[in-house]
Amino acid sequence: MIPTDSLPSIIILTDSLPSSGLGHARRTISLGQALQSQRCWVTYWLLPGSDTDPFESAGFSPTVLPDPAAPRFLGQALTQSPNHLLIIDTYLLPRDFYHELANELPGLFILTFDDHGEKVGLPVLGIMNPGLGADQILYPGRWKPFSAIGPEYMPLPEECLQTGPHPRMSDQDRQEYPQNILLVMGASDPERQTERLTRILLAMTGSFHLHVVAGPHYGPPEALTALCASDQRARLHIAPKDFHRLAASCDLAIVGAGLTVAEMLHLGVPVVALALADNQMPTANGLEQRNLGVNLGRFDQKDDCQLAHEISRAMAMPERIREMAARGRGLFDGQGASRLAAHVLSAWLRYQGKHSSTDAVVSAYRQAFVHPEPYRKVLWGSAEGMENRYALALEILGSVQGETWLDVGSGTGDFFIYAVKKNQMPSIYCGVDLTEELTRYALERCTQIADIGTKFCCQDFMQPVPGEPFSLVTCLGVLQNCGVGLKKAVARLAELVAPGGRVLVSTKNLDWQAFDEPACIPCPEHLWYRTAQLREAFAGAGLEDIRITGYEPRSGRLLPAREAHSVFVSAERRSND
Structure with missing residues (x-):
């Protein structure tokens, strides 16, 4: 729950x-x-x-x-x-x-x-x-x-779910099919197809009973009332309270291709559907393609003779149309x-970032830690891609020389190692990570490289961090899988940076133009953010000079955000905070 x-x-x-x-x-x-x-x-x-x-x-x-x-x-x-x-x-x-x-x-x-x-x-x-x-x-x-x-x-609708299904067809029913026909073109029928179809049906021979429904928004019913009164087989129901019970008593429904199609199939009533608008065409076509009923097409593309012919064909195949309805009832199960x-x-x-917990995040990285390669320990695709991300991050930052640097989600410590290799030496470095194994591993590697009071803490960055606030806070590849919502996480990053300090984040970009295509789907293991959503979260946390830049880890290139599946977000905390 x-x-x-x-x-x-x-x-x-x-x-x-x-x-x-x-x-x-x-x-x-x-x-x-x-x-x-x-x-x-x-x-x-x-x-x-x-x-x-x-x-x-x-x-x-x-x-x-x-x-x-x-x-x-x-x-x-x-x-x-x-x-x-x-x-x-x-x-x-x-x-x-x-x-x-x-x-x-x-x-x-x-x-x-x-x-x-x-x-x-x-x-x-x-x-x-x-x-x-x-x-x-x-x-x-x-x-x-x-x-x-x-x-x-x-x-x-609840009233549909509470109505029992149409009874099974007897041998006599098959011989006299249909006995009761429901005709309903929705609540309003602005195209007045109810009147048109009533004329078509009453022109047919047969001893069926025709139940004509005018919905609550049908408008003046005088012409329809007169038409139904002209034939004893027809009965007009104006906005009936027991519509679904009436429908379930019928053995054929001629309906508009809207929600009523699903309601009739749930009730087990065979359906003949007429599309009354463009947005009903997918349902009408789907009804035919799934072999669940008869599609009459769009109302303004068929003349009366064509409609009469297709309705007569449906009435002449009771076994088949009942089989269609039975399949439909299985699909629309309530x-x-x-x-x-x-x-x-x-x-x-x-x-909201609450689809996974921090425990689940820790578990995933503990399982990955058994790999010998540092990039695989932190679930990266390649060593080259991981190093390219660090190179691009330093390019955006310009320098970390002399900074008091907090690296959130420090993993194997490779970002710090790369910065030192490029002669970028912070005055203080602190890495925080949720995974104990990664924290120990990073500490062993990094303390051998630079003696600047480097420390790694196994903790959640949402908790107090020793030495905060810092002049630089980085958080690369963390937001999309940290068990914390975007706004809450960014607000905490803003607290961790000192007034006048900088924040640099990298995360996944939902605005990537490749996602315009149906076949290109965001990886479900990560959260993906819209750039406007990121900008709003950073501004709401009191950060300014917000810049969003796309990047491609494999090629090591900075790109416009629309052209990249990942983005850097850089910002500064106001100096008067």
Whole structure:
């Protein structure tokens, strides 16, 4: 169980409008309830004009925003707590909103729902796409550690989960299939496809019963009411309270290709889906590719005759379409919200640097210590790469001559050895490391090289360090795997450096341009940071003159940050602190 002080305060920014329906509301409410069960504080911010009833019925008190495109307002509200996590589920915000919010709060943890790749290129940490076609969308590799992609993460409404599945088909049912058809095009159906499909279905012969559902945002239903009244096979249900029970009683569902597809498959009801918007096409295509139902395509690309033909074909193959539904029920097992909530919290802990403990770090280095080569003892890829990093660090520092130098994560002591070899002699050197074996090894090597009161301490740098503060604090390759969150670690480094002194850190760069490609994924063993996130942490710790420079250990080159997987961050502590 996650300690309460490690849990985030979660803001879910979404919409519930006639133009967008209730899909965003239903899935985020389900996710919010699952997060609440994990003891998280959850609140909802809604775009102007949103219907608050679904949220209030679920026990939430949402805030309707006065201006949807006011990232500065949101940024000010979010700065009230350092533990905020923002989840966005709407397509109505302009792309500039995300960029302005990221500029306002560079360190804010943002996850966003995405159904058809529209969010690619936005400054967020990860994507949540629980759709049937999620695996067909190519997302940047940098999002992989924080993203939940695939239908196993689909959060279904509680009322759907509490409804029993559609009963198995009898021999008589097969002969008279379908007996009950559900027709629903979402909560609003702005394209008025419900009326169109009702006409198509009532023009067919057969003794079926047609249950036509107009959602709560459908608008004036007079034309639909008259149409249903013209045929005794049709019955109109306006915003039915028992929608899922009604759906489970039907043996065929003709639906919009949104969240309703997953709900019907969970209930075991065969699905024929019509895409009503671009963001529904991946689900419609995924339904067909996974052989879970019938894809009618996009509403404005099929005429009435084509739709009638394809629906008739589905009605003529009861065995096959029931097999499809059975596979779908196995996929949408009702645990999606719990899985997604667990993923959100796991991603949050990773972002906070709490995904691993200092004990785990020590254990990894103790196992590596058995290797004879110094670079392998500290889990480096090559001796050349390790030495190149030290050479580049000295190039950035200019000189360590005469400094009182604290090296955090000193490992084998090779940074100090390299500096001495280059005639860079500090007046005092202190190395701290978590691993006792490395500390002893470094002490034995380094005291033979220079007699300047060199010392190595086996301790956590978060604890008081003998001799602090120092004129120079270095921390190379530590932040990405030290068991301490970024802001907390940088704040401690700032405390360890004397006023007017310098800090130099090296760490992993999530902004590396190679991560734009889907196949290039950050190594999961490390934490990776955005440069804006690093800059915010250093500035927040009272450090100034912050400079971020990329570097390539193998070639020993300094590069622009976007061109490198690792970066140096150099800064100074104000002399009047």
